[in-house]
Amino acid sequence: MNITRKKTTQSKRALEILATLEHLYPEATCSLTYETPVQLLVATILSAQCTDERVNQVTPNLFARFPDASSLANAPREDLEILIRSTGFYRNKAKNIQGACQKIVSEFGGEVPQQMEKLLSLPGVARKTANVVLAHGFGIIQGVTVDTHVKRLSGRLGLTKETDPIKIERDLMTLLPQPDWENFSIRIIYHGRAVCKARKPDCDRCKLAHLCPSAEIKSTR
DNA sequence: ATCCCGAGGG
DNA sequence: CCCTCTGGAT
Structure with a gap:
């Protein structure tokens, strides 16, 4: 019961994160150029x-x-x-x-x-x-793309405690509805590049800060 | 765990 | 100088 309840809470938070990202990056697509x-x-x-x-x-x-x-x-x-x-x-x-x-x-x-x-x-x-x-x-959604950004942000956002990309993917697949798996990844990557950077995450400008256990609150001391 | 490896930022 | 960038094979 505890585990089920906990998972539900996490899943709900994951959906809120995704909704915010979709609002933030409505046009996000694969940014590689290719023809075939x-x-x-x-x-x-x-x-x-x-x-x-x-x-x-x-x-x-x-x-x-x-x-x-x-x-x-x-x-x-x-x-x-x-x-x-x-x-x-x-x-x-x-x-x-x-x-x-x-x-x-x-x-x-x-x-x-x-x-x-x-x-x-x-x-x-x-x-x-x-x-x-x-x-x-x-257009086949088989899993969640876990790259360096997805790995870093998933950890910071408290969506997984794992460090192995395979296990991170498994956690995210459990947390998110299958049709949104790639939507999530692509927008996490955008956010990782623009705001939640590896070196100096810009928590002040982050629209996910209220959903993020790692966000730095600068007003408290 | 370590290696592959260039380019740019701090 | 050190760290990071849509990792994968040994």
């Missing part, structure tokens, strides 16, 4: 530990030369590395992009698969990347 599911997958792999702004800076040149899975699969590794270098982790990312595209060509007919298990079988693709591709590429 393959390009979305590649851009998402590139977005690891890197701002989406920087990803969008390299992908136009990348996709102009290697627009699809087969051209990426057959590209000289060094050309890929040079094109994506500024996004960091460029050797791993180039290897993973190429490996993923080779498998997409050889096993999935050159198209990004729409099943979670098949996506997870691609090198460099785990739940975060798979969730982004399924949601924004195909």
Whole structure:
């Protein structure tokens, strides 16, 4: 009973947070630029530990030369590395992009698969990347995208005590209605970038402060 | 737990 | 200098 009641309270608070975020960022969408599911997958792999702004800076040149899975699969590794270098982790990312595209060509007919298990079988693709591709590429809501922002804000907002992204995702999936899973993530990310920043969270201007156990109240001492 | 890794902010 | 940015594999 206690647990059920507690979960209900938390879930209600999660919904209030989501409602506030929807009001705050009505137009929030995936901020990566892409034309096809393959390009979305590649851009998402590139977005690891890197701002989406920087990803969008390299992908136009990348996709102009290697627009699809087969051209990426057959590209000289060094050309890929040079094109994506500024996004960091460029050797791993180039290897993973190429490996993923080779498998997409050889096993999935050159198209990004729409099943979670098949996506997870691609090198460099785990739940975060798979969730982004399924949601924004195909409109399939399979889980909650947990990136560095979702992880940080979920903790600060008291929506989870976990630190493992998989467990955080499980908590958020319990707290939120399935159709809103990606809506929540995308807006949390916007809020994490603009207000609830990693270094210096701007609690004074935060519209979620009244719902947040971590908000700093500066008037008390 | 550690490694991969560039770029920008403080 | 240190920290952070839509992580994933070993």
